[in-house]
Amino acid sequence: MDKHVLLTVSDDTSGLCSLRFTCGYFQHTQAFHITLLYVAPNPRAGLSQADIVEDYHVLSRREASIRQQAEAALARAADFLVGKGFPAANIHKKISYKQFGTATDIIQEGMAGIYDAIGLGRRGISRLEELLSESVSKQVFITPMDIPLWVSRSTEKPQPHALLCTDGSPASLRCADHMAYMLRDEPQHHISVAYIDRGASPDHVRHVFTQARDMLTQGGISTERIHNIVLDGDDPAEAILRHTQEVPYGVVGIGRTGKGETHSLHLLGSVSMRLFRKLDWATLWICH
16 A cells, blocks of 8 residues: 655755655665655735735735745755655655644645645754744644654664554554554564563563564564563653764654653653754654
8 A cells, every 4th residue: 555645845955854764764665655745934924914915016026036046945955855766756845834833734734635644854854843932822732633643853774674663552552553554564673662661560471472462463563573672761751862862863763652641741751852852863753
């Protein structure tokens, strides 16, 4: 089954982190459909209907200039993907004029379309970070989304393999399902299932590993590609960050909320939020 991801595009070619990650991490390119989204400034923002009528010719030139800039950025991104082996027929370009703010518009498009993931590069991430600092706007994101977010900050070629962080929560199991779906046709990547041990019973740890492994194998990942890791530490986020600095991964996957966390209190769970803020040497996959 083909995979369809939404990748954000900006004018800064050095900042196309989500594209660079996708091109560098996946080899089975024929199975991908990619929609490239450029969120453009709204030329009519702040103008009344009278202003639009009075300065119609000026507005038309502004609209044409913005569209030309957007089309050029999308064309560069599409050429980049084609150069890395993605079929041109599977690449779709879309311009969205800003309505609520870059981050919100990206998420709205992701929720409106049929996508398997939303890939945020530097521009989308920075706008999302700005949004997270605004308590009112943050409410937009508290609404659960079914679409995983890919957060890519690095412009380097991604490392192989993936780390799946699990605590047995429903969100972490959905992340396992997403990881299996995206990586089942990518045998070069192994998946390490990580549990952060803070004194749980051995039976509980085995149960958590079994749940994650079952989700991965049911999704098409062979058992030879799955490895279990127990990380020690009272601070799960720091344990994950420390491990991924010592052992390189291309992807770190985690549920938005862990056990005992709720969307009414956080956009993301406390652990995933800290990874969102600090992890910049691997792409973070976050699933609700």
